[in-house]
Amino acid sequence: MKKHNFYAGPSIMSQFTIEETxxxxxxxxxxxxxxxxxxxxSKQFQAVMDETVALFKELLEIxxxxxxxxxxxxxxxxFAMVPMNMLSKKAAYxxxxxxxxxxxKEAKLFGDVDIVASSKDKNYTYIPKDFVVPADxxxxxxxxxxxxxxxxxxxxxxxxxxxxxxxxxxxxxxPVDISKYDLIYGGAQKNLAPSGVTxxxxxxxxxxxxDRPIPTMLDYRTHVKKGSMFNTPPVLPIFSALQTLxxxxxxxxxxxxxxxxxxxxxxxxxxxxxxxxxxxxxxxHEDRSIMNVCFVxxxxxxxxxxxxxxxxxEKGMVGIKGHRDVGGFxxxxxxxxxxxxxxxxxxxxxxxxxKH
Amino acid sequence: MKKHNFYAGPSIMSQFTIEETxxxxxxxxxxxxxxxxxxxxSKQFQAVMDETVALFKELLEIxxxxxxxxxxxxxxxxFAMVPMNMLSKKAAYxxxxxxxxxxxKEAKLFGDVDIVASSKDKNYTYIPKDFVVPADxxxxxxxxxxxxxxxxxxxxxxxxxxxxxxxxxxxxxxPVDISKYDLIYGGAQKNLAPSGVTxxxxxxxxxxxxDRPIPTMLDYRTHVKKGSMFNTPPVLPIFSALQTLxxxxxxxxxxxxxxxxxxxxxxxxxxxxxxxxxxxxxxxHEDRSIMNVCFVxxxxxxxxxxxxxxxxxEKGMVGIKGHRDVGGFxxxxxxxxxxxxxxxxxxxxxxxxxKH
Numbered sequence: 001m002k003k004h005n006f007y008a009g010p011s012i013m014s015q016f017t018i019e020e021t022x023x024x025x026x027x028x029x030x031x032x033x034x035x036x037x038x039x040x041x042s043k044q045f046q047a048v049m050d051e052t053v054a055l056f057k058e059l060l061e062i063x064x065x066x067x068x069x070x071x072x073x074x075x076x077x078x079f080a081m082v083p084m085n086m087l088s089k090k091a092a093y094x095x096x097x098x099x100x101x102x103x104x105k106e107a108k109l110f111g112d113v114d115i116v117a118s119s120k121d122k123n124y125t126y127i128p129k130d131f132v133v134p135a136d137x138x139x140x141x142x143x144x145x146x147x148x149x150x151x152x153x154x155x156x157x158x159x160x161x162x163x164x165x166x167x168x169x170x171x172x173x174x175p176v177d178i179s180k181y182d183l184i185y186g187g188a189q190k191n192l193a194p195s196g197v198t199x200x201x202x203x204x205x206x207x208x209x210x211d212r213p214i215p216t217m218l219d220y221r222t223h224v225k226k227g228s229m230f231n232t233p234p235v236l237p238i239f240s241a242l243q244t245l246x247x248x249x250x251x252x253x254x255x256x257x258x259x260x261x262x263x264x265x266x267x268x269x270x271x272x273x274x275x276x277x278x279x280x281x282x283x284x285h286e287d288r289s290i291m292n293v294c295f296v297x298x299x300x301x302x303x304x305x306x307x308x309x310x311x312x313x314e315k316g317m318v319g320i321k322g323h324r325d326v327g328g329f330x331x332x333x334x335x336x337x338x339x340x341x342x343x344x345x346x347x348x349x350x351x352x353x354x355k356h
Numbered sequence: 357m358k359k360h361n362f363y364a365g366p367s368i369m370s371q372f373t374i375e376e377t378x379x380x381x382x383x384x385x386x387x388x389x390x391x392x393x394x395x396x397x398s399k400q401f402q403a404v405m406d407e408t409v410a411l412f413k414e415l416l417e418i419x420x421x422x423x424x425x426x427x428x429x430x431x432x433x434x435f436a437m438v439p440m441n442m443l444s445k446k447a448a449y450x451x452x453x454x455x456x457x458x459x460x461k462e463a464k465l466f467g468d469v470d471i472v473a474s475s476k477d478k479n480y481t482y483i484p485k486d487f488v489v490p491a492d493x494x495x496x497x498x499x500x501x502x503x504x505x506x507x508x509x510x511x512x513x514x515x516x517x518x519x520x521x522x523x524x525x526x527x528x529x530x531p532v533d534i535s536k537y538d539l540i541y542g543g544a545q546k547n548l549a550p551s552g553v554t555x556x557x558x559x560x561x562x563x564x565x566x567d568r569p570i571p572t573m574l575d576y577r578t579h580v581k582k583g584s585m586f587n588t589p590p591v592l593p594i595f596s597a598l599q600t601l602x603x604x605x606x607x608x609x610x611x612x613x614x615x616x617x618x619x620x621x622x623x624x625x626x627x628x629x630x631x632x633x634x635x636x637x638x639x640x641h642e643d644r645s646i647m648n649v650c651f652v653x654x655x656x657x658x659x660x661x662x663x664x665x666x667x668x669x670e671k672g673m674v675g676i677k678g679h680r681d682v683g684g685f686x687x688x689x690x691x692x693x694x695x696x697x698x699x700x701x702x703x704x705x706x707x708x709x710x711k712h
Contacts, residue, residue: 002388003387003389005389005393007393007394007395007398008395009395009588010392010393010394010395010396010588010591011393011395012393013390013392013393017392018381018382018390018392018393021381021392022378022381022382025374025377025378025381026374026378031359031674032358032359032672033359033361033674034369034374035550036366036369036373036374036377036549036550036596037361037363037366037367037368037369037374037550037692038363038366039363039364039365039366039367039675040366040551042363071429072428072429072430072433072552072590073427073428073429073433073573074428074573074587074588075587076572076573076586076587077428077429077573077574077587079571079572079573080571080572080573080574084571102572105572106571106572106573109569109571187588189588193392194391194392194393194591194592195396195588195589195590195591195592196428196552196553196589196590196591196592196593197552213465215435215436215440215465216432216435216436216458216461216462217429217430217432217433217435217462218433218436230432231430231431231432231433231543232365232366232430232543232545232551233551233552234428234551234552234590234593235366235550235551235552236550236551236552236592236593237552237590237592240392316388318387318389319395336393
């Protein structure tokens with residue numbers, strides 16, 4: 001039985017990505033070799049890299065003057081690379097959760113950090129709205145989707161500073177006005193590829209404005225100049241990313257994907273809001289993530305949470321246990337998750353509620 | 357037809373690694389999910405990580421007091437991480453090629469570098485012998501195998517300083533006396549796994565002796581403390597590494613592998629040394645790599661090099677073109693390459709020589 005995969009990340013991949021990757025593990029590009037054992041300098045892999053960059057740019061409508069990089073090390077390494085490359089004196093950060101806080105911690109090693117707003121007072125269950133970004137900062141950084149708490153900022157913010165975002169968990173779920181940004185980064189393991197590769201979209205003229213010496217591998221300019229091939233890139237994760245991008249194009253592109261994502265999220269939020277037993281942890285509808293839906297049982301049913309996890313597990317659902325910082329449940333509805341899985345979860349919730 | 361894969365890296369993987377990885381892309385650990393889409397926090401993946409570390413330690417006979425890490429970013433990132441974590445004032449480096457030089461370049465960002473010897477005068481075709489490591493350095497760093505030039509230092513050096521080695525391209529090809537080292541690192545994509553993961557063997561008490569602030573992801577202590585799970589690790593490459601380690605254990609461990617590697621290298625070097633047409637680029641036998649065999653055509657046959665590449669390609673050989681810094685040919689004989697492939701290359705050389 002194929003499971004209903006609600007993992008928060010690494011998370012569900014499309015069947016197309018899985019099947020094409022499996023084929024390439026046996027025989028990549030008809031070379032008679034596995035994707036696991038081919039040179040990244042082979043013309044066949046160079047073609048994969050080129051097509052991945054081109055399709056990534058096409059689907060996100062990335063304008064001229066930007067580079068797309070595929071690096072190792074994870075978004076967590078970007079928390080340090082961003083300030084190392086772009087923070088001269090002071091940067092502004094929005095604190096919307098654990099990942100934002102981790103980015104802030106690293107930035108402080110490189111300069112002053114102005115935390116313009118934080119939703120920590122309510123365990124990060126909302127997105128702060130009334131904040132002012134000082135005009136004298138090198139950049140403003142925010143996390144667009146907060147997987148742990150199920151909050152999301154789905155509109156490109158208007159600020160009078162260079163804009164940088166961690167879009168690890170909601171890239172490819174809505175059109176983004178890339179021209180507003182100097183840099184966007186993210187781990188691939190939600191809407192793009194298996195873990196092991198990190199994407200960076202960077203405006204070329206945003207680089208080279210800091211004075212500190214930067215180790216070669218941590219300098220974005222190295223990877224821009226070498227087309228992500230300065231050193232051996234993570235070959236298989238990049239190949240898998242290309243399969244996902246091809247699948248997205250088949251689906252009709254990001255606007256079509258966004259409609260599907262919204263429909264899935266609405267189905268689940270409506271079921272939660274209409275339930276006597278479950279309640280969403282994010283009260284404000286506009287702050288609710290369409291990628292990660294967090295919910296708990298109302299106080300009077302609290303002792304049934306463990307039983308519901310077991311109930312859902314028996315019905316083939318994995319990954320619905322909430323993060324320990326929030327408790328309860330979290331259903332991650334990334335692009336590859338079919339509506340069928342959302343319907344199965346909603347049906348399980350109703351059945352469980354009727355039983356009690 | 358399965359090719360004879362002589363790529364320098366990423367390079368040939370065992371059929372066992374390829375088959376087991378392909379199976380896991382379809383269904384990992386009987387979870388009904390692909391290895392591409394499972395949480396790194398699942399108990400099934402934690403078991404993979406634990407077993408990979410344990411088997412890595414067992415096969416290399418790593419003593420107590422050392423940690424084994426699996427990180428992203430490649431050995432090139434280690435060129436910076438090593439001095440960032442371990443260079444206070446001055447370090448000694450042995451310059452045996454492009455990769456050693458790259459490591460030296462990064463170290464200079466963090467302190468003084470004493471290049472104790474270099475073989476650059478002869479295009480790195482030998483391993484310098486008579487060098488002295490000053491007693492006051494923080495560590496001595498060398499590259500054990502130089503893929504581009506086909507040289508290798510197959511004996512753990514005796515120096516009066518902390519010892520650090522880049523063993524990217526010859527780890528698991530001979531027993532190493534780990535107790536002599538403070539740190540050993542390497543990209544996995546030669547004798548271990550597909551690209552995307554880097555191993556680090558580090559003596560726990562070698563860390564924490566520098567004063568500079570280190571970004572969290574670049575601090576070895578972060579990964580020691582979290583068992584390489586501080587952030588999402590490269591899941592599939594680590595799974596594949598485990599398959600390779602299991603395969604090595606089946607083969608009888610490193611001493612058995614070393615015998616096979618030496619037999620393969622001797623077969624090829626003997627054919628080259630006995631040829632009228634071909635000549636090895638490394639004259640000194642004890643400096644010759646058993647992983648990468650570099651050879652060219654003698655001056656009188658030089659114009660036939662391109663023809664031999666085509667000839668070998670027709671016979672199903674890939675990756676035998678030499679690096680541009682050396683020219684001619686390079687046959688990489690990593691652990692997974694069968695003797696059959698070496699014999700096929702030797703036969704092709706003899707046939708070609710007879711033809712001309």
